[in-house]
Amino acid sequence: MTLPLAELHLHIEGTLEADLLVTLARRNGVPLPSYDPTELTARYADFADLQAFLDVYYANLAVLRTEQDFHDLAAAYLARAAAAGVRRAEIFCDPQTHLRNGVPLEVMFGGLSAALAEAPVSADLIVCFLRDLGGDAAEDLLRQALPFREHFIGVGLDSAEVGYPPRLFRAAYEIAAAEGLHRVAHAGEEGGPEYVREALDELGVERIDHGNRALEDPDLVARLRDERVPLTVCPLSNVALKGVPRIEEHPLPRMLELDLVVTVNSDDPAYFGGGIDANVAALRTALGMTDDDLAVLAANSFEAAFIDDDDRASRLAEVAAWRAR
Numbered sequence: 001m002t003l004p005l006a007e008l009h010l011h012i013e014g015t016l017e018a019d020l021l022v023t024l025a026r027r028n029g030v031p032l033p034s035y036d037p038t039e040l041t042a043r044y045a046d047f048a049d050l051q052a053f054l055d056v057y058y059a060n061l062a063v064l065r066t067e068q069d070f071h072d073l074a075a076a077y078l079a080r081a082a083a084a085g086v087r088r089a090e091i092f093c094d095p096q097t098h099l100r101n102g103v104p105l106e107v108m109f110g111g112l113s114a115a116l117a118e119a120p121v122s123a124d125l126i127v128c129f130l131r132d133l134g135g136d137a138a139e140d141l142l143r144q145a146l147p148f149r150e151h152f153i154g155v156g157l158d159s160a161e162v163g164y165p166p167r168l169f170r171a172a173y174e175i176a177a178a179e180g181l182h183r184v185a186h187a188g189e190e191g192g193p194e195y196v197r198e199a200l201d202e203l204g205v206e207r208i209d210h211g212n213r214a215l216e217d218p219d220l221v222a223r224l225r226d227e228r229v230p231l232t233v234c235p236l237s238n239v240a241l242k243g244v245p246r247i248e249e250h251p252l253p254r255m256l257e258l259d260l261v262v263t264v265n266s267d268d269p270a271y272f273g274g275g276i277d278a279n280v281a282a283l284r285t286a287l288g289m290t291d292d293d294l295a296v297l298a299a300n301s302f303e304a305a306f307i308d309d310d311d312r313a314s315r316l317a318e319v320a321a322w323r324a325r
């Protein structure tokens, strides 16, 4: 019996495995630096930082052109996630990237939503703003996306963090709140604790994506604990992007000790060494996490998920059954 989990920090664009990348490049006549999946994957072995990863990630996305492409991308992720124990996926997408590549919103939403509708797990989309494009662009994107309101349940904030503080996106998040959308944001991945505090105070977010650097500020830690603000932590991602030097030094065990509502997630599994199951395996083998710890992480994921109370109760019962197995 696999550990039942909700995956709450997953960029659908970051699930583009090298073999599908090559298939889509050939299907659409898009040039790639190599057509050998092994060689392409080898290029992901040493990212200097978040920006070095983002440069590769955005370049690869030129292969996504049609509804079928977006469908195939999401269907492949959802099948892998279901096999890894994921019962609920709240999936980020980056529409501004696809618009920049000449792909209209209806193509992206049409393809992704078709895959979600036939998925073996419960899944919904969260539209992310690319913070390096700025606040006006975020507001503009949200207005363009609102006619597709039934395709997504919330908004998020991703891409290059440092230099793009949350307050720049206040107007976009106010519109999102008025539309009844959920609100989350990446903060404290490379940016300091002030980015986390600003995401809470200026954007009214319900969860923090990453949040690692919040640990530098004891008052902020106390607030996150007391307000039970979930952190969607991504261990293998943090190591791949050099936020954490080695998996053995990952702060996730400390976050649990501090009674933070932490969850485990894969972020961009095609680039960072595997899916949520690989992240869980690393927590066990490199950090000595026990079944009790993993059951807490799983329960946290369903507490933090945007699901209804009946669904939450049945998922928490499933976690308890896993623990008692």
Ligand code: HPA
Residues within 6 Å of the ligand: 011, 014, 050, 057, 158, 159, 160, 186, 189, 237, 267, 268
């Ligand atoms: O890990 C990430 N951080 C910020 N932006 C992103 N966009 C895709 N993955 C990431």
Ligand SMILES: [Zn+2]
Residues within 6 Å of the ligand: 009, 010, 011, 158, 186, 209, 267
């Ligand atoms: Zn992320």
